Amino acid sequence: xxxxxxxxxxxxxxxxxxxxxxxxxxxxxxxxxxxxxxxxxxxxxxxxxxxxxxxxxxxxxxxxxxxxxxxxxxxxxxxxxxxxxxxxxxxxxxxxxxxxxxxxxxxxxxxxxxxxxxxxxxxxxxxxxxxxxxxxxxxxxxxxxxxxxxxxxxxxxxxxxxxxxxxxxxxxxxxxxxxxxxxxxxxxxxxxxxxxxxxxxxxxxxxxxxxxxxxxxxxxxxxxxxxxxxxxxxxxxxxxxxxxxxxxxxxxxxxxxxxxxxxxxxxxxxxxxxxxxxxxxxxxxxxxxxxxxxxxxxxxxxxxxxxxxxxxxxxxxxxxxxxxxxxxxxxxxxxxxxxx
Amino acid sequence: xxxxxxxxxxxxxxxxxxxxxxxxxxxxxxxxxxxxxxxxxxxxxxxxxxxxxxxxxxxxxxxxxxxxxxxxxxxxxxxxxxxxxxxxxxxxxxxxxxxxxxxxxxxxxxxxxxxxxxxxxxxxxxxxxxxxxxxxxxxxxxxxxxxxxxxxxxxxxxxxxxxxxxxxxxxxxxxxxxxxxxxxxxxxxxxxxxxxxxxxxxxxxxxxxxxxxxxxxxxxxxxxxxxxxxxxxxxxxxxxxxxxxxxxxxxxxxxxxxxxxxxxxxxxxxxxxxxxxxxxxxxxxxxxxxxxxxxxxxxxxxxxxxxxxxxxxxxxxxxxxxxxxxxxxxxxxxxxxxxx
Numbered sequence: 001x002x003x004x005x006x007x008x009x010x011x012x013x014x015x016x017x018x019x020x021x022x023x024x025x026x027x028x029x030x031x032x033x034x035x036x037x038x039x040x041x042x043x044x045x046x047x048x049x050x051x052x053x054x055x056x057x058x059x060x061x062x063x064x065x066x067x068x069x070x071x072x073x074x075x076x077x078x079x080x081x082x083x084x085x086x087x088x089x090x091x092x093x094x095x096x097x098x099x100x101x102x103x104x105x106x107x108x109x110x111x112x113x114x115x116x117x118x119x120x121x122x123x124x125x126x127x128x129x130x131x132x133x134x135x136x137x138x139x140x141x142x143x144x145x146x147x148x149x150x151x152x153x154x155x156x157x158x159x160x161x162x163x164x165x166x167x168x169x170x171x172x173x174x175x176x177x178x179x180x181x182x183x184x185x186x187x188x189x190x191x192x193x194x195x196x197x198x199x200x201x202x203x204x205x206x207x208x209x210x211x212x213x214x215x216x217x218x219x220x221x222x223x224x225x226x227x228x229x230x231x232x233x234x235x236x237x238x239x240x241x242x243x244x245x246x247x248x249x250x251x252x253x254x255x256x257x258x259x260x261x262x263x264x265x266x267x268x269x270x271x272x273x274x275x276x277x278x279x280x281x282x283x284x285x286x287x288x289x290x291x292x293x294x295x296x297x298x299x300x301x302x303x304x305x306x307x308x309x310x311x312x313x314x315x316x317x318x319x320x321x322x323x324x325x326x327x328x329x330x331x332x333x334x335x336x337x338x339x340x
Numbered sequence: 341x342x343x344x345x346x347x348x349x350x351x352x353x354x355x356x357x358x359x360x361x362x363x364x365x366x367x368x369x370x371x372x373x374x375x376x377x378x379x380x381x382x383x384x385x386x387x388x389x390x391x392x393x394x395x396x397x398x399x400x401x402x403x404x405x406x407x408x409x410x411x412x413x414x415x416x417x418x419x420x421x422x423x424x425x426x427x428x429x430x431x432x433x434x435x436x437x438x439x440x441x442x443x444x445x446x447x448x449x450x451x452x453x454x455x456x457x458x459x460x461x462x463x464x465x466x467x468x469x470x471x472x473x474x475x476x477x478x479x480x481x482x483x484x485x486x487x488x489x490x491x492x493x494x495x496x497x498x499x500x501x502x503x504x505x506x507x508x509x510x511x512x513x514x515x516x517x518x519x520x521x522x523x524x525x526x527x528x529x530x531x532x533x534x535x536x537x538x539x540x541x542x543x544x545x546x547x548x549x550x551x552x553x554x555x556x557x558x559x560x561x562x563x564x565x566x567x568x569x570x571x572x573x574x575x576x577x578x579x580x581x582x583x584x585x586x587x588x589x590x591x592x593x594x595x596x597x598x599x600x601x602x603x604x605x606x607x608x609x610x611x612x613x614x615x616x617x618x619x620x621x622x623x624x625x626x627x628x629x630x631x632x633x634x635x636x637x638x639x640x641x642x643x644x645x646x647x648x649x650x651x652x653x654x655x656x657x658x659x660x661x662x663x664x665x666x667x668x669x670x671x672x673x674x675x676x677x678x679x680x
Binding site for chain 1: 428
């Protein structure tokens with residue numbers, strides 16, 4: 001086993017200099033650091049990470065916190081894709097990615113405390129945002145670096161977050177339906193406690209208003225971010241006195257349930273009802289018909305959040321940022337033109 | 341900040357006893373450990389994990405290594421589901437789950453070296469198995485705990501692995517098609533370098549042989565574990581002089597491509613061609629028609645591999661095990677009876 005003494009001898013410096021290089025001490029010149037690191041590579045020296053981290057006060061790891069029930073969450077293809085994006089950056093920067101596996105809010109809190117107090121990670125990416133979240137309160141108290149994917153409920157100007165412009169996206173996709181001649185357009189979203197739903201719904205309402213169309217309360221439904229949620233919402237829509245000719249669905253996985261329930265009722269998409277969706281997970285091209293949906297560039301949401309977090313972790317004075325990832329409409333086969 | 345000295349004073353023991361409790365030293369009685377830990381909880385003491393790990397020689401973390409291109413791999417719903425299973429156990433046992441984000445063989449190797457030499461993790465779960473894999477060679481050399489999900493190519497009796505009985509599964513699903521009157525049955529698998537393909541294909545061949553049906557080389561195709569792979573294989577099958585009436589596809593994601601390409605050619609499933617598949621990822625009930633497929637219980641593959649690895653990491657003398665997770669056939673709508 002190669003030791004610090006061996007490295008010191010082979011480089012011609014003192015062992016304490018080698019230790020300081022390991023800790024990336026700013027008092028050691030870049031030249032010396034380069035020389036020492038070269039020797040380490042040549043001799044195949046790998047410092048015990050716990051020893052190194054103890055000195056360097058860094059773990060070279062970031063934690064990723066999934067929303068409450070990790071179980072259900074991982075069913076949504078959003079999450080593997082966002083992990084892909086995060087992983088591309090952690091790999092490049094030689095950071096480890098530690099995944100939370102907590103199942104509920106309490107477990108998340110205890111896992112976060114463990115990660116922070118144990119200095120297990122240098123920072124956290126939260127793949128959710130909630131009102132009165134004890135996790136973000138705790139992270140603020142501890143002044144611990146974190147980044148939110150989505151829109152933070154509190155401290156929007158002091159918390160770095162990576163998001164889409166969901167209001168504009170909701171407005172654009174609704175306007176597209178209106179341009180195709182639709183006048184009765186329903187909305188199916190996730191919980192109204194989530195900003196992503198609130199923003200997309202506000203965009204939908206703005207488009208209706210701009211076109212002088214009525215904003216009907218019964219046409220707006222809220223459900224779980226799951227296929228089963230979509231099925232339930234469709235039942236309410238089909239029971240409406242005035243049946244809509246189009247639906248804006250705020251998540252591809254919900255759309256899956258919407259399509260399957262409509263088919264089961266003998267309602268043809270897009271002939272009888274048009275459907276548009278959000279996210280553009282790979283599911284959305286598999287459905288029949290393939291979904292016209294907003295591509296929110298999930299991979300990029302992940303990659304940019306990891307970059308921003310590492311910057312913040314390596315330099316505490318880095319200012320908070322709002323990073324908006326552009327979206328596109330992907331036109332497929334789930335919308336028909338309505339003759340008036 | 342609460343220190344070790346504070347804990348010692350409040351419990352009425354010496355600081356070195358507290359350190360030994362942190363390191364879980366067997367020379368300290370369980371009684372004392374309990375008392376010290378209770379004080380830690382009460383005073384809100386969280387040891388720096390790097391300091392603790394340095395003493396305890398444990399990271400309380402396990403690494404999960406995805407196959408070569410993490411990018412492509414995460415597209416297969418197999419992986420989120422297996423992570424779900426692993427996560428359920430790591431959470432329960434208070435282990436962290438570190439996810440590899442390497443993109444190719446070389447990067448995997450350097451990441452594994454870093455994890456092992458740096459004592460970043462106590463053990464590794466490999467979500468793949470390859471012939472002449474430098475990673476497993478290295479892990480054997482280092483005597484580092486690891487578990488393979490799938491069937492190891494080498495040292496099958498000395499490496500703990502969690503697998504399905506893919507031979508029997510392949511035989512059963514093929515026999516089911518034969519029982520429905522099919523005589524010309526094609527096979528579409530992944531690369532023949534993967535045991536999972538080899539085993540399922542051998543089961544398919546055994547069923548044909550047992551029924552006295554010909555085993556035709558042109559009816560067996562090998563492709564990438566991706567939707568596009570399924571599309572390409574179907575093109576070859578449709579070009580065959582004697583067109584099969586059924587296809588055994590060794591992966592649900594490939595089946596997705598198979599179904600979409602068949603539909604595009606105006607071939608109806610199951611009326612013209614029956615399709616059976618493997619894995620039972622949630623995609624398989626979304627396809628039209630819904631797929632008759634082998635449920636390999638992916639979640640359980642993950643959970644059992646994590647359990648076995650933690651056992652091994654905590655007790656080096658734990659013997660190597662082969663853990664076989666039972667499978668079931670899930671009957672859906674992609675098979676028709678063939679009148680002879």
